[in-house]
Amino acid sequence: MMATVNSYGNVNDTDHERLAARSKTRRRFALIGISSIVLIAVVVATVVGVTQTNKGGSKSKDETKSISSSIKAVCNVTLYPDSCYNSLAPMVTSGDVKIQDLYKLSVQVAITELTKISNSFDAGKLNITDEKTVAAIQSCQELFSLALDHLNSSLTINNMNLHDAFADLRTWLSSAGTYQETCIDELESVSSGLSTVAGDSFKNSTEYISNSLAMITSADESIDAMGKIGRRRRLMGFGGGDLPEWVSANERRLLQTPSVKADAVVAKDGSGKYKTIKAALKDVPAKSKKRFVIYVKKGVYAENVRVEKTMWNVMFVGDGKDATIVTGSLNVVDGTPTFQTATFAVFGQGFIARDMGFRNTAGAAKHQAVALLTSADLAVFYRCKMSAFQDTLYVHANRQFYRECDIYGTVDFIFGNSAVVLQNCNILPIKPMAGQKITITAQGKKDPNQNTGIAIQNCNIRPGGNLAGVSSFLGRPWKDYSTTIVFNSVLDRFIDPKGWLPWIGDSAPKTIFYAEYQNTGLGAATKNRVKWVGLKLNLIASQVQKFTVAPFTNGDKWIPATGVPFKSGL
Secondary structure: OOOOOOOOOOOOHHHHHHHHHHHHHHHHHHHHOHHHHHHHHHHHHHHHOOOOOOOOOOOOHHHHHHHHHHHHHHHOOOOOHHHHHHHHHHHHOOOOOOHHHHHHHHHHHHHHHHHHHHHHOOOOOOOOOOHHHHHHHHHHHHHHHHHHHHHHHOOOOOOOEHHHHHHHHHHHHHHHHHHHHHHHHHHHHHOHHHHHHHHHHOHHHHHHHHHHHHHHHHHHHHHHHHOOHHHHOEOOOOOOOOOOOOOOHHHHHHHHOOOOOOOEEEOOOOOOOEOOHHHHHOOOOOOOOOOEEEEEOOEEEEOOEEEOOOOOOEEEEOOOOOOEEEEEOOOOOOOOOHHHOOOEEEOOOOOEEEOOEEEEOOOHHHOEOOOEEEOOOOEEEEOOEEEOOEOOEEEOOOEEEEEOOEEEEOEEEEEEOOEEEEEOOEEEEOOOOOOOOEEEEEEOOOOOOOOOEEEEEOOEEOOOOOOOOOOEEEEOOOOOOOEEEEEOOEEOOOEOOOOEOOOOOOOOOOOOEEEEEOOEOOOOOOOOOOOOOOEEOOOOHHHHHOOOHHHHHOHHHOOHHHOOOOOOOO
16 A cells, blocks of 8 residues: 555544544434335345336325435445435436335446546546556556445345355445545655646545445345344345355365365466466356366566456365465556565455465565455455565455464565455564654544454464564554454564554544454553554453354354365364
8 A cells, every 4th residue: 555655644633533423423323214114125125126116197296305315324334325315316207216116216327427437537638647647547447446346246136045145245335445545645646736636536426335235234234223133134036055055065165175176277387277366267267156177386476466356266276375375566656556466466355375475575675565455345364374575465356264374474464455354374473674664554444434454363463574673563553444453462562552643743543443352462462552542352252253254154054065174263
């Protein structure tokens, strides 16, 4: 991320408090008011696919008034109630839209607006020739495409109960917002003026996505407040068990065994069908629900790899994190946007990697240079190694899980806005450039309704090299609602007693959520931690539980099928 180049600007604590208070108040009313009933009906209709027609003619004044009240009730839980109402009301007064369609309409107006932006935001149309800016705009085009995919996915849900449906919808809408924000970040790194223009242009789509997300979040919390009965109820017309569609019981047993039958074998020495990983990926079927296993034999593979968004359920198996290594050196200083620097980038859902290493060798002087970028939903990395300097591991979006991985870096080397749990990992800072401070995390939550954050559980945080004279911190808040929690982990003495570093100035937004819970080691003492309102040092177990695998990533539903060990709770 653009850590050493830019910041999110001066923070207005009053504005943040106002937004947070307004959001909290509206959500509280939603739990007990008509909006709860309306929103639950909206989402149930969405996931079940209910459609009603207007059998009568034009609507009566009472009916129109009732629908208008319903729209206001729904929009009242959003951060942008005016844009919500103004975008939906014209469609409702036409007499063609029913209350259960409000959520779908909210998503559809976001799709329409984002499509318009995507079609017009083109380097040629904008008469831009600067290579770095053109590259950033190309990143934006890909990000728009990903956002549109997620918005379209959020219009339908298959084979889910209410709890799982809400988890998926919140994830996809959170990711859609993240993709658009990433575009602005990429533009900011090359042209502050262009990013300002883009921010203004994206205002409507940003608010529409946020509105849709707020509706789902409020409904989810409403059902949660009503108890577990509704959450156990399966949606009408859907069957099946808890296993994802893409894995059978036989496949589960296969993935749990030491040897995995490969669909493709990659070997530098020619003993496999392919000599490069890129060549093997060309044979991956599009959007397949069947697992496609690629075995990559030991060796160093100098290539920049992309598992594209149409490559579903791909599994990579190597000969060990120090034996099978993918390496590259793309970086920001030499002209590549952060989003495009990744040596290994994953976008296809249901991805698994085991026993592999991913590295970016650009060096500390090249600043942002990503080793691994993961933007895929339901992605798992097991016994892998990620090594670089600044921005090593880009946990970009969606739901992710890392188990028994080694992660090396310097500045903000675990960053992004996914819902991610790192469990039983070794987090290993290495020496940065002279004058730099080590910051392990930089979480990018922008909207309070996003279900995102970095959860570091049962990890070992210790030096990966000689850190004499280097100030080291657990992280710094990249965005206004940055969310990071470190719990049940071992923190070595190298961690600065203050624990956390401001992004700018000497404090952090009051809206962040940072927490430490039951850590051990000489660096775990919290007596001298920074005195931020958003840093929580006295949480109880039930509060921390929310950031464990099952509730935070819905991982108890999809990680078992990968064969990777995990702990679902505390």
